[in-house]
Amino acid sequence: MVKLKTPASLPLFDTQPDQSPEQLAQPKQPQHPTTPVIESRTPARAALWLAIYLPRISLEAVVEDHAQRPVATFVRDKGRERIHTASQLAHRGGVKKGMLLSAAYAICPQLQLRPIDRVVQKKRLYQLALLMQQFTSQVTLCAGNALLLEVQRSIAYFGSLEAIQTGVAQQLSQRQHAFYMAVSPTPAASLLLARTGSTNNVCERQDLRSALGGIPTDYLPMNARERQRLHNSGVRELRDIWRLPKDQLGKRFGPGFLLYLDKLLGEAADVRETFRRKPRFCRSEELMHEVSDLDQLGQAAHALLEELGDFLRARDLGVNRVKLRLFHERSNATSIITGTRTATHDVDRLFALLQVRLQQLELPAPVVSVELSATRFFPCRYHNAQLLAPAGRNGEEQGSAQALFEQLQARLGDRAIFAVTAPADFRPERASQLVTAAAPAQNKIDQPRPLWLLPQAEALDVKDVALLSGPERVEQGWWDQHDVRRDYYIARDSYGRLCWVYRDLHQPQQWYLHGLFG
Amino acid sequence: MSDALQQLLIDNPAVWRGRSAYAAQFKHWPSGHAQLDNRLPTGGWPDKALIELIAPRWGVGEIRLLAPLMRTLSQRQSSQLWVCPPYLPYAPALLGCEINLDHVAVVAQTRSEAERHWCIEKALQSGACGLVLAWARQFPRKVLRRLQLAAEQGNALAVLFCNAPTEHSPAALRLKLSPALQGVRVDVLKARGSFATPSIDVQLPLPFTPPHAA
Numbered sequence: 137m138v139k140l141k142t143p144a145s146l147p148l149f150d151t152q153p154d155q156s157p158e159q160l161a162q163p164k165q166p167q168h169p170t171t172p173v174i175e176s177r178t179p180a181r182a183a184l185w186l187a188i189y190l191p192r193i194s195l196e197a198v199v200e201d202h203a204q205r206p207v208a209t210f211v212r213d214k215g216r217e218r219i220h221t222a223s224q225l226a227h228r229g230g231v232k233k234g235m236l237l238s239a240a241y242a243i244c245p246q247l248q249l250r251p252i253d254r255v256v257q258k259k260r261l262y263q264l265a266l267l268m269q270q271f272t273s274q275v276t277l278c279a280g281n282a283l284l285l286e287v288q289r290s291i292a293y294f295g296s297l298e299a300i301q302t303g304v305a306q307q308l309s310q311r312q313h314a315f316y317m318a319v320s321p322t323p324a325a326s327l328l329l330a331r332t333g334s335t336n337n338v339c340e341r342q343d344l345r346s347a348l349g350g351i352p353t354d355y356l357p358m359n360a361r362e363r364q365r366l367h368n369s370g371v372r373e374l375r376d377i378w379r380l381p382k383d384q385l386g387k388r389f390g391p392g393f394l395l396y397l398d399k400l401l402g403e404a405a406d407v408r409e410t411f412r413r414k415p416r417f418c419r420s421e422e423l424m425h426e427v428s429d430l431d432q433l434g435q436a437a438h439a440l441l442e443e444l445g446d447f448l449r450a451r452d453l454g455v456n457r458v459k460l461r462l463f464h465e466r467s468n469a470t471s472i473i474t475g476t477r478t479a480t481h482d483v484d485r486l487f488a489l490l491q492v493r494l495q496q497l498e499l500p501a502p503v504v505s506v507e508l509s510a511t512r513f514f515p516c517r518y519h520n521a522q523l524l525a526p527a528g529r530n531g532e533e534q535g536s537a538q539a540l541f542e543q544l545q546a547r548l549g550d551r552a553i554f555a556v557t558a559p560a561d562f563r564p565e566r567a568s569q570l571v572t573a574a575a576p577a578q579n580k581i582d583q584p585r586p587l588w589l590l591p592q593a594e595a596l597d598v599k600d601v602a603l604l605s606g607p608e609r610v611e612q613g614w615w616d617q618h619d620v621r622r623d624y625y626i627a628r629d630s631y632g633r634l635c636w637v638y639r640d641l642h643q644p645q646q647w648y649l650h651g652l653f654g
Numbered sequence: 655m656s657d658a659l660q661q662l663l664i665d666n667p668a669v670w671r672g673r674s675a676y677a678a679q680f681k682h683w684p685s686g687h688a689q690l691d692n693r694l695p696t697g698g699w700p701d702k703a704l705i706e707l708i709a710p711r712w713g714v715g716e717i718r719l720l721a722p723l724m725r726t727l728s729q730r731q732s733s734q735l736w737v738c739p740p741y742l743p744y745a746p747a748l749l750g751c752e753i754n755l756d757h758v759a760v761v762a763q764t765r766s767e768a769e770r771h772w773c774i775e776k777a778l779q780s781g782a783c784g785l786v787l788a789w790a791r792q793f794p795r796k797v798l799r800r801l802q803l804a805a806e807q808g809n810a811l812a813v814l815f816c817n818a819p820t821e822h823s824p825a826a827l828r829l830k831l832s833p834a835l836q837g838v839r840v841d842v843l844k845a846r847g848s849f850a851t852p853s854i855d856v857q858l859p860l861p862f863t864p865p866h867a868a
Binding site for chain 2: 536537539540541543544547548551552553554555556557558567568569570579580581584585586587588589590591631632633634635651652653654
């Protein structure tokens with residue numbers, strides 16, 4: 137029978153267990169008086185999950201020296217700012233979670249406050265996950281403040297489970313993290329045990345039921361109302377839940393709750409996403425001497441791009457943005473960012489784009505080193521090239537057309553090259569649009585339309601033109617503030633051109649030239 | 655004449671061999687207008703070349719003159735690039751001419767003349783565009799020569815619209831356009847492989863039914 141510490145006041149699920157910070161600050165050395173030691177003689181064992189719960193990571197991530205001074209993070213909750221996590225000294229001063237800031241100041245006047253920063257916290261957890269990859273290849277991030285490590289396969293290498301736990305504890309305490317660790321055969325149970333502050337290892341699935349039995353139900357991931365209902369029905373510990381009939385539980389608390397219970401005991405599969413380091417590419421090259429010749433820079437950039445090509449090919453990835461930085465002896469680095477419209481692994485295509493930008497470049501000083509980096513990667517399919525290149529004007533050109541447009545865009549700017557679309561609108565000025573991203577709507581109009589449209593209709597004296605055909609009435613848009621009521625005519629102007637003119641029915645004397653038949 | 659010699663002559667459009675021989679052998683695009691095809695030495699628009707269209711102002715019928723060519727090329731999935739058009743190309747009318755908008759790209763404006771010329775040259779060289787249409791008041795002769803080479807290299811056709819003619823232009827075909835009652839009047843200023851021809855009126859389909867015909 138595993139003995140668990142049951143706190144008197146019952147905190148919410150993802151809060152720190154109500155233990156004194158003194159206890160937290162010195163991470164306990166693993167003690168295993170009752171648990172059996174895992175030995176390698178048992179073959180092909182099921183997975184064993186080590187959960188690391190970091191109750192104060194939101195503070196530890198934003199404040200470096202949280203051990204030396206009273207400091208706390210706060211969070212805005214329903215319009216009022218409340219304490220989220222307090223440091224050891226602040227806790228000793230009486231600052232508690234959920235306290236109003238004014239109350240906290242009153243108790244502990246020298247308290248320093250920091251807003252909570254989820255992004256920094258996530259980054260810290262990410263770093264810790266990277267660190268934990270020395271113990272196992274399978275690390276999972278959980279809910280912003282916990283990590284799961286699959287350790288069964290690492291036991292043989294490290295010798296024993298305790299060796300792994302000691303190693304993990306050492307790494308975490310070196311970085312001044314307060315933490316709880318627990319080991320069990322299922323991820324959900326490990327997390328739950330870690331959150332309750334248990335230090336006992338459960339290594340067999342059949343022991344789970346009794347090991348979890350003493351945990352108060354307040355640690356379960358449920359909302360406050362359901363927790364209250366569970367409490368009202370006389371359930372205080374998980375042990376009480378084990379005694380209840382499953383179908384009744386399912387009726388009252390939903391199938392999600394039943395699934396969670398099954399996952400706890402390993403009766404349902406619990407698949408966790410394994411943490412993987414994001415791919416990054418950053419290579420630089422020191423030049424042999426100071427270079428101000430753009431051709432030589434191009435060669436250096438090409439060599440780096442070749443490396444990028446190998447990197448992408450090995451991982452089946454593509455990039456749509458690369459950054460080239462040119463470092464100078466005394467002035468700031470010059471950076472060139474260039475991108476393609478679709479993710480690519482084609483080095484020549486990227487090189488052509490870089491070359492366009494390089495040619496426009498005015499160097500402030502000679503270049504001493506070059507660096508190429510890419511941060512965002514996309515899965516990219518590799519096509520087979522055609523053996524027999526089809527001749528002439530056909531579909532083969534389309535691929536290179538994309539490359540050409542990218543090249544033009546690189547030099548002319550983002551808002552220079554457009555596709556033409558015909559949206560479904562009868563208002564003449566809205567029936568055609570120049571758009572940057574091609575999503576061609578092709579709505580045909582049977583009435584005669586000019587090939588040229590003036591960007592702005594020009595006022596016109598009707599005596600200067602000879603009306604040839606018409607009118608065609610266009611009466612649209614009364615529903616969206618762009619009311620159009622016009623009579624369109626085809627006319628010949630004094631130069632002999634065919635024009636598209638209209639009379640505005642809102643001001644019947646006024647005529648406008650709107651297009652040319654070209 | 656040996657076959658090899660024959661082939662050499664065919665491959666080199668710069669050697670003039672009299673009208674009939676020329677017309678039959680060089681690749682060309684039918685213009686879609688019978689009167690014009692009859693008058694041009696190649697029997698249509700030349701391929702891999704520059705065409706210069708000169709008119710003091712636009713809207714005289716130049717796009718309707720080129721519409722059949724654009725349709726043919728767009729049916730062959732060949733991209734076309736419009737560089738600095740004077741007005742907005744109007745999508746419903748392009749669709750009316752059966753031009754696939756998927757293959758039409760527009761460079762709305764460039765910051766300088768040099769950038770415009772670079773843009774046209776790149777598009778021609780790349781081999782990705784079958785047709786490049788470009789507008790300017792006038793193209794310098796040096797630029798025209800570069801563009802001619804780019805068109806040959808990229809296997810593309812360039813149509814340059816200019817308001818003022820350039821002296822001694824290297825373009826394969828130079829036409830002066832002026833409005834006419836039933837379409838457009840075309841003066842052939844220069845056509846590679848032929849002597850000057852009198853002006854012709856090319857009838858263009860009217861966008862409406864004339865009242866007397868109804």
